[in-house]
Amino acid sequence: MDTLANLGLGFGVALTAANLGYCFIGVLLGTLVGVLPGLGPVASVAMLLPITFVLPPASALIMLSGIYYGAQYGGSTTAILVNIPGESSSVVTAIDGYKMARMGRAGPALGIAALGSFFAGCVSTVAIAFFAPALAEVALRFGPAEYFALMVFGLIAAIVLASGSLVKAVAMVVLGLLLGLVGADVNSGVPRYGFGIPELTDGIGFIPLTMALFGIAEVARNLESLETRSVGVQAIGRVLPSLADIRQSMGSILRGTALGSVLGILPGGGALLASFASYSLEKKVARPPRTFGEGDIRGVAGPESANNAGAQTSFIPMITLGIPSNPTMALMIGAMMIQGVAPGPQIMTEKPDLFWGLIASMWVGNLMLLVLNLPLVGIWIRLLRIPYRMLFPAILVFCMIGVYSASNSLFDIYLTAALTLLGYVLIKLDCEPAPLILGFILGPLMEENLRRALLISRGDATVFVTQPISLGFLVAAVLLVAVLVMPAVRKTRDEALQE
Amino acid sequence: MRIKSPKDLGAGFLFLVLGGGFAALAPGYSLGTPARIGPGFFPFLLGLILAGLGLVILARAVAVNGEPLPATDVRPLGKLLLAMCLFGVLLRPLGLVGSIVVLVLVGGWAGRDFRLKEAVLLAAGLAIASAILFVQGLGVPLPLWPKL
Numbered sequence: 001m002d003t004l005a006n007l008g009l010g011f012g013v014a015l016t017a018a019n020l021g022y023c024f025i026g027v028l029l030g031t032l033v034g035v036l037p038g039l040g041p042v043a044s045v046a047m048l049l050p051i052t053f054v055l056p057p058a059s060a061l062i063m064l065s066g067i068y069y070g071a072q073y074g075g076s077t078t079a080i081l082v083n084i085p086g087e088s089s090s091v092v093t094a095i096d097g098y099k100m101a102r103m104g105r106a107g108p109a110l111g112i113a114a115l116g117s118f119f120a121g122c123v124s125t126v127a128i129a130f131f132a133p134a135l136a137e138v139a140l141r142f143g144p145a146e147y148f149a150l151m152v153f154g155l156i157a158a159i160v161l162a163s164g165s166l167v168k169a170v171a172m173v174v175l176g177l178l179l180g181l182v183g184a185d186v187n188s189g190v191p192r193y194g195f196g197i198p199e200l201t202d203g204i205g206f207i208p209l210t211m212a213l214f215g216i217a218e219v220a221r222n223l224e225s226l227e228t229r230s231v232g233v234q235a236i237g238r239v240l241p242s243l244a245d246i247r248q249s250m251g252s253i254l255r256g257t258a259l260g261s262v263l264g265i266l267p268g269g270g271a272l273l274a275s276f277a278s279y280s281l282e283k284k285v286a287r288p289p290r291t292f293g294e295g296d297i298r299g300v301a302g303p304e305s306a307n308n309a310g311a312q313t314s315f316i317p318m319i320t321l322g323i324p325s326n327p328t329m330a331l332m333i334g335a336m337m338i339q340g341v342a343p344g345p346q347i348m349t350e351k352p353d354l355f356w357g358l359i360a361s362m363w364v365g366n367l368m369l370l371v372l373n374l375p376l377v378g379i380w381i382r383l384l385r386i387p388y389r390m391l392f393p394a395i396l397v398f399c400m401i402g403v404y405s406a407s408n409s410l411f412d413i414y415l416t417a418a419l420t421l422l423g424y425v426l427i428k429l430d431c432e433p434a435p436l437i438l439g440f441i442l443g444p445l446m447e448e449n450l451r452r453a454l455l456i457s458r459g460d461a462t463v464f465v466t467q468p469i470s471l472g473f474l475v476a477a478v479l480l481v482a483v484l485v486m487p488a489v490r491k492t493r494d495e496a497l498q499e
Numbered sequence: 500m501r502i503k504s505p506k507d508l509g510a511g512f513l514f515l516v517l518g519g520g521f522a523a524l525a526p527g528y529s530l531g532t533p534a535r536i537g538p539g540f541f542p543f544l545l546g547l548i549l550a551g552l553g554l555v556i557l558a559r560a561v562a563v564n565g566e567p568l569p570a571t572d573v574r575p576l577g578k579l580l581l582a583m584c585l586f587g588v589l590l591r592p593l594g595l596v597g598s599i600v601v602l603v604l605v606g607g608w609a610g611r612d613f614r615l616k617e618a619v620l621l622a623a624g625l626a627i628a629s630a631i632l633f634v635q636g637l638g639v640p641l642p643l644w645p646k647l
Contacts, residue, residue, distance in 0.1 A: 054637050165507075167559070171514045171552040178521050178545050185538035190528050192538055193521070216579060223575035223609055389610040390621055393603040396579065397625045400586050400602060401595075405639040413587035417580050424576050428569060429510040447541040459533030 003129050006356045010129075013357030014364050019062050022055065023361050026063035027368045030070020035078055035380045036391060041071035042327045042434075043218060046210040047395065049335055050402035057339040058354045062361040064335055065315070068328055069362075072271065072311055073117060073369055076304055077380055080109045089271035089307045092279040096292065096299030103295050108241040110377055112249050112297055114370050115241070116305035120257040121366030124312040127261045128359050131313075135265075136320040136345035144452035145463045149473035151446050154323040156477040157266065159435045166484055169435045172426070176436035179204055180443020187451065199411040206334040207406040208416040209440060211399040213433040214327070216416070217423030219392045239374045241297070249301035252282050256302035260309030264325075265316050272326070274310030275303035312362055319343050319355065322445065327434045330441045338406075504565025507556050515553030522546025578609035594644040595634060599626040 013019060029051075033044040048067050052060035072089070079085040080097035093113065100109040142150065159169040182193045183203025194200040241249070259281060260274035282302040283292045292299050314325045315332075322343040324330035336343050341351065348355050373380075403412050423433055457463035465471045502508055521542050531537025559565075582605035589598040603622035607613055633639045 051637065165556075167552055167555055168510055171510075171549060171556065174545050174549045174552065175514070175517060178517075178542060178549065181542050181545075185528070188529075188538050190538040192528050192542065193524065216583070220576040220579055220609075223579075223611065224572050389607070389612055389614075390617070392610065393607045393618070393621055394625055396582065396606045397599055397602060397629060400583065401599075401629055401633050401639070404590065404641070405633060405637065408640065410587050410590065413583060413590070417583040417587075420583070421576070421580060425513070426510075428571060429506050429513065430566070431510055450541060451536050454533055454536055457534075459535075461533065 003133075006133075006352065007129055007360060009352060010356030010358075010360030013058055013353050014062065014360035019059055019357065019361065020364065022059045022063040023066045023365050024368055026066025027070040027365050027372060030067035030072075031074040031077075031369070031373065031376075031380065032070075032383065033067075034071030034074020035383045036074075036386065039071075039395070040075055041068055042331065043214045043395075044068075044071035044074075045328055045331045046207075046214045047398050047402060049207065049210070049331065050405050052335065053338065053406060057336070057341050057351075058357045060335065060339055061332070061354065061358050062365075064332060065358060065362060066365045066368075068332075069117075069121070069308065069311060069365055069369060072308065073114070073373060074380065076113050076117075076307075077110060077373070077377070078384060080113065080300070081106055081381065082384060089275045089311075090303075092275050092303045093300055093307075095279070096294070096296050099293070099295030100297065100300065105295065105297075107239040108245050108297065109300050111239045111241040111374060112245060112301045113304040114373050115246070116249065116253045116256065116301045117308035118366050118370045119253055120260060120305040120309035121312060121369075122363060123257050124261045124264070124309040125359060125363040125366075127313055128316055128362070129356075131265065132316045132320050132355075132359075133348060135316060136348050139321050139345040142345075142469070143467070144449040144456065145467050145470045146473070148446060148449040148453055149464055149470035149477075150321065151323060151442050151449070153473040153477040153480075154317070154321075154325070155435075155438060155442065156480050158325055158438055160480055160484055165430065166481075168431045172431050172433070172435040173439040176439025176441075177443040177446065178439075179209070179436070180440040181447060186444065186448065197411070199409060199415075204419075204440075205403075205407055205412050205415065206338065206440070208403050208412045209419055210331060210334070210437060211403050212416045212419035213423040213437065215395055215399040216420045217427060217433070219395055220420065220424050221427055222388065223392065239377060245297055249297055251285075252278075252298040252302035253305045255281060255285070256305035257309045260306030261313045263306075264310035264313030266325070271307040271311040271314070275307040278302040278306035308366075315358075315362075319347060319358070320345055324438055324441055327437050330437045333441050502560055504560045504563060505568045507560035507563070507565050509568070511553045511556030511558075511560055513553070514556060515550050518546045518549025518551070518553055520546070522550060575609040579606055582606035582609070591642070592645065594642045594646075595630055596626045596643055597645060599629055 029048055030044055033039050034041060045064060045067050052063050055063065075085060075090045076093050079090040079094035080101055083094050083098040085091045085094045097109045100106065155173050159173055182200060184191045184201050191201045256278040259278050263274045263277060279299060279302060282298050286292060286298055314329055317323045317325050318329040318332055322333060324333050333343050341354065400413060403416050426433060453463055464474060525539035525543035525546055528539035529537035530539045530543055582602050585605055586598050586602040589601055600622040603625055604618055607618040630643055634641055634643060
């Protein structure tokens with residue numbers, strides 16, 4: 001069977017000694033950085049990106065995805081132990097997980113999170129192996145008009161989940177698109193918005209932008225507001241959940257995995273939506289329901305499985321369509337482009353070793369996480385005690401050297417400073433930077449598809465609404481916005497995001 | 500007219516200016532024709548959209564109540580930016596080790612409870628670690644020490 005042969009090829013790539021090593025380093029570094037206070041998966045991946053540049057593309061991607069789920073797991077660890085979710089997708093984990101920790105059941109909470117994540121990882125790896133080729137097949141038939149419409153829809157769907165104002169999120173996407181257009185136009189070679197600065201001919205660097213927005217601007221915000229909190233860590237107890245725990249969580253893990261796998265594929269889905277949806281589902285189906293919020297293990301098992309499944313299946317639209325469904329996927333696309341690999345449906349036929357190697361490595365990485373985290377949890381806890389005043393200079397150093405090493409250009413250091421200022425101002429004005437990075441990645445791609453679509457239709461802009469697939473995407477985008485603007489939906493969304 | 504949401508006012512104004520700026524410069528890069536759009540076309544379109552969204556947010560600022568501007572202390576940010584620029588200036592003449600020490604000391608000063616002794620130790624540790632990881636390990640072409 002084809003898929004099996006392909007998976008075989010993938011494991012052939014993922015199980016080479018070198019790639020196993022990179023996967024291991026990625027998972028380890030990812031967890032390490034993800035556990036550190038104030039650093040979520042996006043910041044972790046951004047900061048560790050430059051390390052992967054020296055690697056060949058397949059190894060680099062394997063290591064980066066290792067970093068990603070490592071960081072995700074690290075975020076859940078802090079959510080459970082100290083009630084500080086590393087990122088929004090582990091917010092719901094903190095609700096029951098931290099309660100469990102306060103009751104002296106931190107160990108089983110961590111254990112079930114790891115087991116659930118591993119199970120979800122296995123299932124979603126298989127889901128990717130079967131689903132991604134099918135989606136790529138469909139996408140291969142897309143013309144430029146369909147692609148353009150798909151990107152519009154993808155961007156809209158992705159920001160629907162951004163907390164806060166929808167108008168601001170759309171504005172941030174547009175600003176990101178614009179920043180992505182800075183530099184020489186691909187077709188005519190005309191330098192745009194360079195203001196005579198030769199370094200800007202190549203455009204605004206992806207690394208300076210991400211380091212500035214997700215690294216240093218975040219540090220500036222934290223320094224202002226973060227109190228020097230003393231982190232009280234609960235005793236862990238035994239890590240392995242008891243048989244009764246596992247029996248109780250079984251249903252939640254299965255439901256979470258299914259829900260997460262499906263939601264991850266949707267543009268705008270991924271880990272965040274998956275974990276929230278799973279938590280409310282568990283709350284609904286649980287008998288008796290009262291124990292939720294009081295340290296119910298199902299409230300950890302469900303969302304943790306769901307967010308890992310979602311995190312993984314969100315690779316499907318990223319790699320087959322080149323559409324990032326969340327900022328981390330935008331970083332992955334950026335990393336691929338730096339490696340000279342263009343994500344898209346052609347990747348499966350052109351670079352099967354890279355694609356299937358990455359998929360196989362996901363399973364390997366999940367296994368490593370399981371083996372690594374349970375025994376090493378003691379070390380992670382010690383990392384939690386590192387005070388922020390020692391941590392942020394290290395972030396600063398890492399970002400600066402990362403920026404320089406990506407381009408060997410001093411200009412990029414000053415550019416990072418300027419973008420940090422921009423990011424800080426935007427954060428202060430309640431404009432979240434996540435949508436901006438999505439737009440930034442898609443800017444040049446959207447322009448190219450717009451250009452081609454109009455070229456083919458001889459300048460007839462109605463091509464976007466006369467082609468059925470393109471029309472479908474645009475209608476879906478409009479519907480999404482319309483639904484969100486409706487007051488009732490708005491309220492539930494705000495409540496759900498606040499919960 | 501009373502400003503009900505200062506944050507929206509700031510954001511709307513920023514988007515209006517940025518969008519307007521992008522749109523204003525775009526025709527200079529040639530808009531082209533519909534069938535062959537020029538390098539200025541897409542930025543022009545996006546600039547107008549951004550400016551429009553800026554106006555919407557501005558309108559909201561006077562119509563809908565919002566949060567007041569947060570108490571802002573720009574000193575940490577200023578010190579971070581200063582540290583970054585110093586790092587850029589010093590990196591080539593001073594070498595990696597020296598410029599990291601400056602980066603950590605000036606950057607660390609942005610923190611709330613800056614302790615000199617601790618910062619010096621941290622600077623030394625980070626300088627050594629980055630020298631080993633980036634220059635030795637990853638082969639980033641950077642001088643470690645000042646050129647004499």
